[in-house]
Amino acid sequence: MGRQVPEAGLTNLRELIVQGYRIIYQIGPGDSIVVLAIVHGRRRLTGEEVPERKTE
DSSP: OOEEOTTTOOTTEEEEEETTEEEEEEEOSTTOEEEEEEEETTSOOOTTTSOOOOOO
16 A cells, blocks of 8 residues: 555545656545546645545
8 A cells, every 4th residue: 555645634545656656546435446646756746736536
């Protein structure tokens, strides 16, 4: 499991670093995950730019 996304500060938002890219995903119910974004590692994200899936 990846680390928390520092810009987001949410426990269910995580990221993995793979070959210079940040794969940002959200942990869902059970063992499910939803990939929200794949961003180049050199790109700086602000808190507003961190993708967040709206739960229904």
